[in-house]
Amino acid sequence: MEQRIDRIKKQLHSQSYKLTPQREATVRVLLENEKDHLSAEDVYLLVKEKAPEIGLATVYRTLELLNELEVVDKINFGDGVSRYDLRKEGADHFHHHLVCIECGSVDEIQEDLLGEVEKIVENDWRFKIKDHRLTFHGICYRCHEKQDTGEESGSEVKEMN
Amino acid sequence: MEQRIDRIKKQLHSQSYKLTPQREATVRVLLENEKDHLSAEDVYLLVKEKAPEIGLATVYRTLELLNELEVVDKINFGDGVSRYDLRKEGADHFHHHLVCIECGSVDEIQEDLLGEVEKIVENDWRFKIKDHRLTFHGICYRCHEKQDTGEESGSEVKEMN
DNA sequence: GTAGGTGCAAAGCCTTTGCAGCAGG
DNA sequence: CCTGCTGCAAAGGCTTTGCACCTAC
Numbered sequence: 001m002e003q004r005i006d007r008i009k010k011q012l013h014s015q016s017y018k019l020t021p022q023r024e025a026t027v028r029v030l031l032e033n034e035k036d037h038l039s040a041e042d043v044y045l046l047v048k049e050k051a052p053e054i055g056l057a058t059v060y061r062t063l064e065l066l067n068e069l070e071v072v073d074k075i076n077f078g079d080g081v082s083r084y085d086l087r088k089e090g091a092d093h094f095h096h097h098l099v100c101i102e103c104g105s106v107d108e109i110q111e112d113l114l115g116e117v118e119k120i121v122e123n124d125w126r127f128k129i130k131d132h133r134l135t136f137h138g139i140c141y142r143c144h145e146k147q148d149t150g151e152e153s154g155s156e157v158k159e160m161n
Numbered sequence: 162m163e164q165r166i167d168r169i170k171k172q173l174h175s176q177s178y179k180l181t182p183q184r185e186a187t188v189r190v191l192l193e194n195e196k197d198h199l200s201a202e203d204v205y206l207l208v209k210e211k212a213p214e215i216g217l218a219t220v221y222r223t224l225e226l227l228n229e230l231e232v233v234d235k236i237n238f239g240d241g242v243s244r245y246d247l248r249k250e251g252a253d254h255f256h257h258h259l260v261c262i263e264c265g266s267v268d269e270i271q272e273d274l275l276g277e278v279e280k281i282v283e284n285d286w287r288f289k290i291k292d293h294r295l296t297f298h299g300i301c302y303r304c305h306e307k308q309d310t311g312e313e314s315g316s317e318v319k320e321m322n
Numbered sequence: 323g324t325a326g327g328t329g330c331a332a333a334g335c336c337t338t339t340g341c342a343g344c345a346g347g
Numbered sequence: 348c349c350t351g352c353t354g355c356a357a358a359g360g361c362t363t364t365g366c367a368c369c370t371a372c
Contacts, residue, residue, distance in 0.1 A: 018346090040337080043355065055354040057213050060337065064203075080362090081336065098288050107288075113281060117274045125270065128301035128315050133296045134281075141287035174328065179371080193330040208351080221362060241337090242361065 001031055004089070011069055025051040026062045030072065037075065037083040037097075037106045077106070077135065094132075100140035107140065146161050162192055165250070172230055186212040187223045191233065191247050196266050198236065198244040198258075238267070238296065268301065275302035 009019040029046040066072045096109040170180040191209040227233045255273040
C-alpha cells in the first residue's frame with residue numbers, strides 16, 4: 001500500500017502535480033476499497049472520516065486527475081453516477097463487470113475474456129482497439145442461492161463486498 | 162417502416178398505452194435515424210421538425226417508455242448524455258459498439274461475439290446473464306486511412322449492419 | 323367522466339467552475 | 348511573491364416531476 005502510494009506520488013511529481021494531504025487521503029480510500037466501485041460521493045464520505053475538512057469539489061478534482069493519470073478508470077453503470085475503479089498496476093486495463101439487477105452488487109472479472117473477440121474486431125472491422133468496456137447485467141450467485149432456498153429476495157441488501 | 166410502427170403500436174396497446182401523435186413522431190425519428198445514437202436532445206430537435214409543439218419532457222417520457230418496452234436501449238458512452246438505440250426486432254439484444262476516440266463516430270456490430278464468453282461467465286461465476294454491454298474505444302478505419310496517407314486499402318470492411 | 327398524455331416551468335441531481343484564501347518554494 | 352491547491356458556494360447540464368389542461372374512449 002505504501003509502495004503504491006509512493007508510486008502514485010512519483011507519477012504525480014513527474015507531471016508537476018503534488019500529492020497533497022487531501023489527495024493522499026483520497027488515494028488511500030481508493031486503495032482501501034479497491035474492490036468496490038465507489039461514486040464520488042462515496043469517496044467523499046469515506047475521505048471525510050480521515051480528513052473532515054475536505055470539500056466535495058476537491059474529491060471530484062482529485063478523481064478527475066487520477067483518471068487522467070490512468071490511475072483510476074471512470075466507469076458508468078447507467079445509474080446516473082460515475083464510479084471510480086482503481087486500475088491494476090501495469091495491466092493494460094482489462095477487467096469486466098458483473099452487475100446484479102437483483103441486489104445491485106458489482107463483481108469484477110480480472111481475467112481477459114476478450115482476446116479472441118478483439119482479434120475479430122481488429123481484423124474484420126479494421127478498428128484499432130485502445131480500450132474496452134464489458135459489463136454483464138444479470139443475477140449473481142448470491143441472489144441465485146437466496147431464491148433457490150426460498151428466501152425473500154432483494155430489499156435488505158446493502159454491501160456485497 | 163409502417164409495419165414496424167404498427168407493431169410498436171400494438172405493443173403499446175397491449176399494455177394500455179397509446180401511440181399518440183407525439184409518440185409516433187418520436188418513433189419515426191428513431192426509425193429514420195436508426196444508425197445513429199441520438200441523445201434525447203437530438204431526438205427532440207428532430208421531432209420538432211415534424212411536430213413543432215412537442216416538449217422536451219414528452220420526448221424524455223416517450224424514450225423512457227420505449228426503453229421499458231424494450232423497443233430502444235438506453236446507452237451511455239460516458240459523455241454525460243444518455244443515448245437511445247433502437248433494438249433489432251426479435252433479437253435478444255446483442256449488439257456492440259465501436260467508439261472512435263479520434264472522430265467520435267459510433268459503429269455497431271450486430272454479430273454476437275460473446276457466445277463463448279457468456280458461457281464462461283455463467284459457468285465460472287455462476288452469474289445468470291440477462292443483458293450485456295460491450296463497447297470498444299479506439300480508432301476507426303476511416304481515421305486510420307486519413308492518418309496513414311498512401312496506404313494500400315487491401316481488405317474489405319465488413320458491413321456495419 | 324375517467325384515465326392517460328401533454329407542455330411548461332420548476333425542481334433535482336450530479337458535476338464543474340469561479341474565486342478568495344492558503345501553503346510551500 | 349508565485350504557483351498550485353483548497354473549500355465554499357454558485358452555476359451548469361441533463362433529466363425528472365408537479366400541475367393544470369386536454370383528449371380519447
